[in-house]
Amino acid sequence: MSLTTASSMKTLLDDDDRAMLRELLSDRVAFDEPLAPYTSWKIGGPADAFAQLERENELAAVLTHCVRRRLPWFVLGSGSNLLVGDGGIRGIVLRLGGDFARVEVRASEEGVRVVAGASASMAAITARAASAGAVGIGSLAGIPGTLGGSLRMNAGTDREMGDFIRDVRVQSPSRPAPHSVDVRYFYRRTNLARDAVVVGAELAFARGDAQAVREEMQARLVRRKQTQPIALPNAGSCFRNPEGEKAARLIEAVGAKGWREGDAEVSPLHANFINNLGAASACDVATLLARVRRAVYERFGIGLELEVHLVGVFVDREWDGGHGRVA
Ligand SMILES: Cc1cc2nc3c(=O)[nH]c(=O)nc-3n(C[C@H](O)[C@H](O)[C@H](O)COP(=O)(O)OP(=O)(O)OC[C@H]3O[C@@H](n4cnc5c(N)ncnc54)[C@H](O)[C@@H]3O)c2cc1C
Incomplete structure (x- = not known):
């Protein structure tokens, strides 16, 4: 910090x-x-x-x-x-x-194509694509992001954004007009240039029975509700899963569920989530993240890596006693 x-x-x-x-x-x-x-x-x-x-x-x-x-x-x-x-x-x-919020879905014999702007919500994209019978769309359901953020993060579950993306359009300071770029996808990250703003993308899916696709998606959403604290403010999984491991399992094993720092709490439901119980500060969350990471390292020798992005100025409470703005 x-x-x-x-x-x-x-x-x-x-x-x-x-x-x-x-x-x-x-x-x-x-x-x-x-x-x-x-x-x-x-x-x-x-x-x-x-x-x-x-x-x-x-x-x-x-x-x-x-x-x-x-x-x-x-x-x-x-x-x-x-x-x-x-x-x-x-x-x-x-x-x-x-x-940037547009979503177009085209179904044909070849499959389902989705052309969407970067600020389109994944909720809108998955609902529309499921109705057109887009096979595999359930793996992107319940992700509360935009197309642009989800593409940057290569968000997903058992399948990821990169499995379906066909074209990515960006604007950047060095090339402000919209243009297509090639992107490579890795676990929860991409090689998209840091200064590239995604403005839109095209996704392609095989086409199946719309009713079956919708039911599969619904079942996944129900499972999410049962296993994740989606009603509370959080940012999903805080840490990336280490190779061959689950971050949540390691965090639970050190007994961190329920740990608190101010109003930040390691979720008792899903150990890799940190909830804001009301007035948590970024400092509270960062301190709790560090505590969890240290405990996992001391017990398992595994250094968890953050999945959430930390941005901006982190105020040290002991430094100025508050979050006041210097004019
Ligand atoms: C309850 C809950 C459940 C979640 N479940 C999942 C899950 O199952 N799988 C998963 O992978 N993630 C999950 N997440 C995490 C999160 O929803 C995803 O990472 C999501 O894709 C982030 O999208 P966003 O629009 O919110 O991006 P933001 O959080 O706003 O930004 C994330 C990063 O993307 C960049 N970015 C945003 N928009 C653009 C753009 N247009 N162009 C370039 N860069 C951009 C930002 O600068 C930032 O670096 C979950 C989060 C919550 C709260």
């Missing part, structure tokens, strides 16, 4: 940056916007600017501005795999919507 300094809490934007964003986005930009409401953990301090982009030309303009001004930016999906620091995120946080 980094020691917070006054400079890491200070906005990086100047009046010209704010004027540019207001002119481009009108009321779709907010400054010093708390990010907690935009994450599934309901945790996270303010973004210097929170820009809601609805069109490719807006994204191109913001990325180009960031390069020219050397401003950092971060693209947020549903925030369901993120721990945002209590000190927030410096620079511009981008959230896609509008044109």
Whole structure:
């Protein structure tokens, strides 16, 4: 955890940056916007600017501005795999919507094709694709992310996004116009360039009986409800499964279920989930993650790796006694 300094809490934007964003986005930009409401953990301090982009030309303009001004930016999906620091995120946080939310499903004799924008929810994609009989779509059901975030993470269960993706379109600061890229998929990660913003993708499935596909998907959703604390704020599995092991089994074996740090709690239902019981801070969650990791290492000699992405400024409670913003 980094020691917070006054400079890491200070906005990086100047009046010209704010004027540019207001002119481009009108009321779709907010400054010093708390990010907690935009994450599934309901945790996270303010973004210097929170820009809601609805069109490719807006994204191109913001990325180009960031390069020219050397401003950092971060693209947020549903925030369901993120721990945002209590000190927030410096620079511009981008959230896609509008044109980026489209979902088209085409069923033919060859199979089912889904063409979707990056901010389309996996819930919408899986429901529409299941109705068209997309075989295997159940493995992506219940993932509370967007297409863009799920592609970046290669999210999935027994099958993953990469098994179905046929084309990926991105925009980036060095090439702001939308273009296709080749992506390689690994367990919960991809080789997608760090500065590439996914704007859309095409997925392909074999076509089967729609009723059977829907029933299989429904059964998986029911199983999720029974085994995961989906009604509480969390970010799903915190740690990646080590080769040939289950992180949840190791965490349960060290007796960590129910451990608490402030309002952060290792889920009594699923040991790899950490719930926010109300007022947990990012600092609480990070401290609990470190405690769990240490216990597993001491008992099994296995260093668990994080699946959740940590972003932004992590405020050290002992350093400033709170999460106050330095003006
Ligand atoms: C209850 C629960 C259950 C879950 N179950 C699963 C599961 O079964 N399998 C699984 O794999 N995951 C699971 N997750 C984790 C999470 O839902 C997935 O990782 C999801 O794919 C993240 O998508 P997101 O839109 O929320 O991305 P975010 O959390 O917003 O972002 C994740 C990363 O993707 C990047 N990103 C977001 N959008 C884009 C974009 N357009 N272009 C480029 N990069 C982008 C972000 O910068 C960040 O680095 C679960 C989470 C919860 C809360």
